[in-house]
Structures are given as structure tokens and as C-alpha cells.
Amino acid sequence: MDFGLIIAPHAIIDNKRIISPAIIEVRDGIITGISQTIPKKTTGKTVRLDDVCLMPGFTNAHCHLELTSLGPLEAHQFVPWLQEIVLAKTEQTLSDKIDGIKNGIEKLTRSGVTTIVDHVSFDTPVSAFANAPTRIISFGEVLGLLPEKGQHTYEALKNSKTAATHDFHISPHAIYSVTAALLQQVFNEESSPYSIHLAENAEERLYLNHQDSLFWDFVLQSYPELTNRRHDQARSSVSYLQNHNISLHDSLLIHANDVDDQDMTVMQSWQNICVVHCPGSFDFFGHPHFPFEEYQKLGIKIALGTDSITSNTCLDYQHEIRLFTQRYPQLDFFDLLPMLTTNALESIGVHDTGKLAIGYRADLIGFKTTNDCFDPKELILQPPINPANRACGSTY
Structure with a gap:
């Protein structure tokens, strides 16, 4: 996932908290920045997910x-x-x-x-x-x-x-x-x-x-x-x-x-x-x-x-x-x-996967939200979204 920015209304950060909104910077498949404001200078593709809560896969x-x-x-x-x-x-x-x-x-x-x-x-x-x-x-x-x-x-x-x-x-x-x-x-x-x-x-x-x-x-x-x-x-x-x-x-x-x-x-x-x-x-x-x-x-x-x-x-x-x-x-x-x-x-010694955190792989999924009030336990049972194409299940 090689974007410049992923912009979403919500994201689960460090597996500990939800931030709203969420701006995720990604370089070479690695999360390099997390903020709630869009940086003045950006490079690469920007993906806007207007109705999604992001989290690690x-x-x-x-x-x-x-x-x-x-x-x-x-x-x-x-x-x-x-x-x-x-x-x-x-x-x-x-x-x-x-x-x-x-x-x-x-x-x-x-x-x-x-x-x-x-x-x-x-x-x-x-x-x-x-x-x-x-x-x-x-x-x-x-x-x-x-x-x-x-x-x-x-x-x-x-x-x-x-x-x-x-x-x-x-x-x-x-x-x-x-x-x-x-x-x-x-x-x-x-x-x-x-x-x-x-x-x-x-x-x-x-x-x-x-x-x-x-x-x-x-x-x-x-x-x-x-x-x-x-x-x-x-x-x-x-x-x-x-x-x-x-x-x-x-x-x-x-x-x-x-x-x-x-x-x-x-x-x-x-x-x-x-x-x-x-x-x-x-x-x-x-x-x-x-x-x-x-x-x-x-x-x-x-x-x-x-x-x-x-x-x-x-x-x-x-x-x-x-x-x-x-x-x-x-x-x-x-x-x-x-x-x-x-x-x-x-x-098993893997410390770069499984969190939406700086330095971790941007192996992210999202779930569609209809409003700002949602139960994350219920949300993760809904059909997931791949931020790259808004649909999980890519083939190879």
C-alpha cells in the first residue's frame, strides 16, 4: 500500500484509542505519520475514505x-x-x-x-x-x-x-x-x-x-x-x-x-x-x-x-x-x-505488523461507519474494506 496520505473520519491507533479525524502518512508500505491535520506538503496519492474507520488488518x-x-x-x-x-x-x-x-x-x-x-x-x-x-x-x-x-x-x-x-x-x-x-x-x-x-x-x-x-x-x-x-x-x-x-x-x-x-x-x-x-x-x-x-x-x-x-x-x-x-x-x-x-x-518475534502505528506495515482494513457514534465490537463484524480499493478479497 504505497499512498502518500489516507484520510478517514476515524482510526484505531496503537490498538488503544480512536482518533477522529485521522490522517495516515504511508511511504513504501510503512506508516510514517499519524495526525489529525493534513500536512502542508504531501507527495504521492491521497485516498479519502469519507465513511470509514481504519484499523490494522x-x-x-x-x-x-x-x-x-x-x-x-x-x-x-x-x-x-x-x-x-x-x-x-x-x-x-x-x-x-x-x-x-x-x-x-x-x-x-x-x-x-x-x-x-x-x-x-x-x-x-x-x-x-x-x-x-x-x-x-x-x-x-x-x-x-x-x-x-x-x-x-x-x-x-x-x-x-x-x-x-x-x-x-x-x-x-x-x-x-x-x-x-x-x-x-x-x-x-x-x-x-x-x-x-x-x-x-x-x-x-x-x-x-x-x-x-x-x-x-x-x-x-x-x-x-x-x-x-x-x-x-x-x-x-x-x-x-x-x-x-x-x-x-x-x-x-x-x-x-x-x-x-x-x-x-x-x-x-x-x-x-x-x-x-x-x-x-x-x-x-x-x-x-x-x-x-x-x-x-x-x-x-x-x-x-x-x-x-x-x-x-x-x-x-x-x-x-x-x-x-x-x-x-x-x-x-x-x-x-x-x-x-x-x-x-x-x-513469534514480529513487531512491525498488527498496529496502526508509526513504523508498522500499512496492512490496514476499514469498516463503514454511518455516524460518529459506533460500537467497535459490532463494527468489526461488518464487511471489511481494503483502503486500496474499498473491497477486500484481492486475488493473485
Whole structure:
């Protein structure tokens, strides 16, 4: 977005306050000035938005764009869903995957997303993200319960990281989906940030407890040779990490639904973490509880994500906001806004995106206002506007 000036009746500044009117100076895609009066000397294009409140674009803190072509799956229980998605992925072509990435980005852009934190498989071509209209931050998922399979995915992801022209990190998919040895290797060789599925449901906990479970049955059906090769026993995913002296500083913890007080005490000791909650996926699986209030009391940051469309009803970030605000109607807008913009990014070391502030990227969206009195929590559920063309959803 290379304008000289953007003039709007309202703007949300620093994710803390609303100014009216707002004059935003932009140079080379970076916000260089914010004022309430038009400067005497200007260069470049001036865009006037007579009926818009400007704000930073949303950050989708967790997604699997490559699964978009698979659509919502039928199973709503975790293990049957795993069985269904494993089969669906075997039938997915490379063309399906690339088309899904593009379609997923377009869907999210239409709901005001300008930054996507995406999880990618070892065989996803990084070229599929070239020229995307949003900022993409990829986390390559290391997974494989057989040693040779896991090592293969890890080596392939190292190549992807080298080839990527966008932000690309490598992280274990989850505690339960890689061998203990490879899990330790990845944490030893890859520096933070990480983005890891953690404590999503009771099946994960039962598996690590070495108790009978549907997930363990699924593992044995898939890999009979693992009968006597389980992870070290642990009370939970969080305690497993603690037992192995692994701390998830500067990282995203995806889901973190099934945690207790002991887990949260450990999590509180990890520096600069953010729990990513996916309301649509949470409802899809019918999880009993997300400890939002407990995390708030402990000062653990929260961000929102969509997850993939395979465990949701749609790929629409505003749908996630709507579900979340319906569940927590008492939440103040300026407490909510960082969950939609900066919380996840700051935990993974990104400090130039997610605010309408000097020095930040001008990844802005707007919402149409009919008068000077408006509720910003209601406003952000309206169709967003791209200040560049007054319509979100550009294609590439």
C-alpha cells in the first residue's frame, strides 16, 4: 500500500484509542505519520475514505491453508476425524493443494485478514505462497511416528525453509505425532519460535498416560510395529515437555484446551507465549472447556485462529470473532483487539505488523461507519474494506 496520505473520519491507533479525524502518512508500505491535520506538503496519492474507520488488518494465528480443498469433513470426533483426514490427504493432488492455498487466502482476505500464520506439510511447495496478497508466516510441521518417516519430513522441511522467500520456521506438529528422539532433535536444532498443537483434547492426555484410548488404537492400526515403542509416560503434553527440560519460550501453543492447574503453572514459566484458540474448531469437536478466564488471570496471551476448514464450518475470521465474543460478551474491545492482531505476532518475534502505528506495515482494513457514534465490537463484524480499493478479497 504505497499512498502518500489516507484520510478517514476515524482510526484505531496503537490498538488503544480512536482518533477522529485521522490522517495516515504511508511511504513504501510503512506508516510514517499519524495526525489529525493534513500536512502542508504531501507527495504521492491521497485516498479519502469519507465513511470509514481504519484499523490494522486481522492476524489469523493458526491455519492449514493446504487443506482448504478438502472442505469440512463429516466426523466430529477427534479420532474418526483423524482417520477421515488421513484418507482425504492421500487423495489430494498437488494441484488441489495449491488451489486450496490460493482459495484459502482469498477467503481469509475477504474477512479482513492481512497476516496468516500457516502450518505446512513437508511436501507443500513454498512457491505456492509467492505473490500472496497477505503476509504469510509458515511453520513447517515435523511429524511421523516411524523414525524414517519423521526424519524424511524434517529434512524436506529444512529444504523448504532454505527455498522460502517468506518467513518460514520449523516446529514439531505435536508431542504425540513424532518420535521422542525426533522431538528432542527438532528442539535442539531449531531455535524458537515454535508453533505446536498442545493439549488439544483428552485423547492426547490418555495416550501420554499410557492408558487405553481410541487414539492409541488408531496408532496401532496404522503402525503395528509401535506396540512396544511408546513415548515416555507423562501426565500431560505440558508435563512431558517439563520432564524433558523443554521450554516453549517465544512460541504459539495451539488449542491448549485440556490443561489443569499444574500445566498452567508450567506454562506461566514459559516466556512470551501465546495460546491460540480456534472457536470454530472448538465447537466442531465439541470440546468441553477452554480455560480463557484462567489464562487471563495468569497473564497468558490469547490469539484467535481459524484452524483448517476440515475442522470448521467455514474459513472466515469474522466468524471466529463472532463465536468468541458471543461466548465472552463482557470482553472490552481494546482487550479483544490484540487477540486479533498483535498477540500471536509478538510471541513469534514480529513487531512491525498488527498496529496502526508509526513504523508498522500499512496492512490496514476499514469498516463503514454511518455516524460518529459506533460500537467497535459490532463494527468489526461488518464487511471489511481494503483502503486500496474499498473491497477486500484481492486475488493473485
